[in-house]
Amino acid sequence: MRPPDGLWRRRVASFGHAFRGVWAALRSEVHLQFHALATVVVIGLGFYCNLTRLEWALVALAIASVWAAELVNTAIEALTDLASPAYHPLAGKAKDVAAGAVLLAALGALVVGALVFGPHVLAGRQ
Ligand SMILES: Nc1ncnc2c1ncn2[C@@H]1O[C@H](COP(=O)(O)OP(=O)(O)OP(=O)(O)O)[C@@H](O)[C@H]1O
Secondary structure, eight states, rough: OOHHHHHHHHHHHHHHHHHHHHHHHHHHHHHHHHHHHHHHHHHHHHHHHTTTTHHHHHHHHHHHHHHHHHHHHHHHHHHHHHHOOOOOOHOOOOOHHHHHHHHHHHHHHHHHHHHHHHHHHHHHHO
């Protein structure tokens, strides 16, 4: 069923807000710029290694989870700085926990990268 026009406009606007958020974070966060570079390198390597569909799916999930964790971390950092510019143990906890989410996503991506690309690299050396 087709939603009313106003609903479509709101949905399109929501996408716009979301892309604006990604762009704003990308411009301000050096970590995200590094992720962008790493994403391009990994995708290039994926084509070079001729990954299977399942391998691409794992790599895509790993890339997306690191981006998602980094974006949430950026949002929590901004909110924490707004709510508590002065030192507060809870503000520190919020930032540390958010950073922990990025760390776990990055470790997971590292494992996926090693398991997916490792055999291709080893096969290439034989
Ligand atoms: N308002 C605060 N109150 C208490 N501790 C804080 C506060 N702000 C930052 N911290 C502590 O300092 C650490 C670093 O905070 P900071 O805001 O510099 O983030 P960061 O990890 O350097 O991220 P980025 O480099 O992306 O800005 C936090 O993880 C937290 O432990």
